[in-house]
Amino acid sequence: MRIAVLMGGTSAEREISIRTGAGVSRALLSLGHDVVLLDTGTGKLLEEKELHAALKQPGGSAIAPTTLPQAAANIGLEPFVRGMPRDIELVFVALHGGDGENGTLQALLDLAQVPYTGSGVLASALAMDKAMSKRIFVQEGIPTPEWVERWAPEDPSQPWIPELDDEEIERLGGFPVIVKPNDQGSTVGITVVSERAKLKSALLTARRYGRLALVERYIPGREVTVSVLDNLALPVVEIIPEVGFYDYEHKYTAGASRYEVPAKIPHETSERLLSLGLRACRALRCRGVARVDFRLHEDGTPYCLEVNTVPGMTEMSLVPKAAAAVGKSYEDLVRTIVESTPIRAPR
Ligand SMILES: Nc1ncnc2c1ncn2[C@@H]1O[C@H](COP(=O)(O)OP(=O)(O)O)[C@@H](O)[C@H]1O
Ligand SMILES: [Mg+2]
Incomplete structure (x- = not known):
């Protein structure tokens, strides 16, 4: 198959997306596919010899610059879809965050009638919006930490003096609380x-990333995640940060976290997590691969934080670790994602 891998982009997760794109491209090539790799943030397309040469270098830096100027636009995205070479049979979405994961790209690809991996427009948009996802989790009886929403003014130059009253803080279980941007x-x-x-x-920190901020009840306990691949839940992965909080740096620095796969948790807890992971994906109408993040409270209750519809797929990422636990190699995983993509009307 001739497959276009879309990666890079302009979101805060650009660097990790480049590594996902590199990993996926390598796997697709070794599965015998014909691959073109597009960095949607720069519009640069790598094909054949150039792509092979870039992929030979370790890491992703040889295939695209890891940083772009602030507030850069995805200049390569819409022109590529509009002028999509007719021989492209499938788009492999390897863009994390922003336009690549929030339904925008998915809508463009629907219009262009090109099949693509992963979730469609609605699931992508819902999953990217934590507040909307949580409303659905509540509706479906999927436990999620209680939360309060705060909108910043539309005009970023307007002052914003956000506050929570005592009643709200009490509803969140008192301090500590977690503050996060919605998307x-x-x-x-x-x-x-x-x-x-x-x-x-x-x-104010959360506001830098969007107008809506969530203040969430802090769930003391463990960090676990459930990957769902083509309607099947893979074994629970536990992430054990070496120091305190699981943040961006620890996620992507080798050795800064330990992983336990399958997680060493009671069988019933694991079964409950797998079932909640599947239900969360179904509730948001996800397709293909997705990863559901949970906090496992000290009292054993799982709380669903969010669903990622384009989860990280670097060699270090959680979905490949979960797949490995059922004997699926990285390549097998990529193959399953491709094969589970519905091929819609011919172009
Ligand atoms: N309610 C919470 N209680 C405790 N830790 C949390 C909570 N919400 C988020 N975290 C921590 O922050 C991390 C990221 O939160 P998450 O909601 O998954 O957002 P992101 O989209 O940034 O991954 C979690 O993996 C967890 O370590
Ligand atoms: Mg998360």
């Missing part, structure tokens, strides 16, 4: 707030 990934813009005096600055 970021990779723990970007998240703060654990231990006292009222620090709440405002945490909300």
